[in-house]
Amino acid sequence: MYDFTLKGYLNSDVATVYQAFSEPDILSKWFAPGNLMVSQMMLSFTEGGQYRTVLVGPDGFQQTIMGTYQEIVPNERLSFTWRWDDTNDITKVDVTFNTLPNSTTSIHLCQSGFAQEQDMLSQQYAWLACLEKLSLATRNFSPVQHQAYAA
Template sequence: MYSLTISQEFNASVETLFNAWTTPEVISQWFAPGNMTVPEASVDFKVGGAYRFVMQNQDGEQFIVGGEYREIAKPEKLVFSWQWESSPHTTTVTVLFTALTDNKSKLELIHTEFQEQEFCDKHNEGWLGCLANLPRALA
């Protein structure tokens, strides 16, 4: 099994950063890499609740991911399953939020249970692309 870990700091309070992962209107502003858009983001934000995000590229091709929330500790931690609609494999995402100052926070993303290094690498690239778009949703 393969896993990835990404740590980044953001100029936002830990509450603002946490909410960017839980509010559909905010998720739709950033939760896709590069120039992709998020035409649909549905969230049933509770343990056992489901989420579904549709990412769309400029050609109209859609990439759909969903899963369920396994652990919610606001505003420190989120754990959720991750499964592409086109894949039988489910992986796990853990996001840790740490307040550094009033308006600066650290995010640590740990994505585990990949069957192959290639998928792990692709997800690492995808997450970096998503996180690069996150600051615009925090303003």
């Protein structure tokens, strides 16, 4: 199995960053890599609640992501499953938020359980692109390191 970890900093307080992961209006602004956009987003942001997000490209190509929120600790941690609608492969995403001085937040995102390395690499690049958009929604994300692992 393959997984990756992204670590970085956002020049925004932890409550704002957490809200960007939990509020559909904010989430839809950044939760699509590159030139993709969120066309539909449905979520029940509770432990055991499900989400479904439809991404659409400029050419009309659509992809759907779905999963279940497994753990929610406000302003500290999120854990949820991740599955593209065209596959049965389910991965897990863990996100940790930490408050730092000067209204800065560190973010640690790990996605694990990939059967194929190429799928892991594609998803890693997609998250990096999404986090760039998150920086615009919360201001100034600067990744400090990312790692990929094979088990």
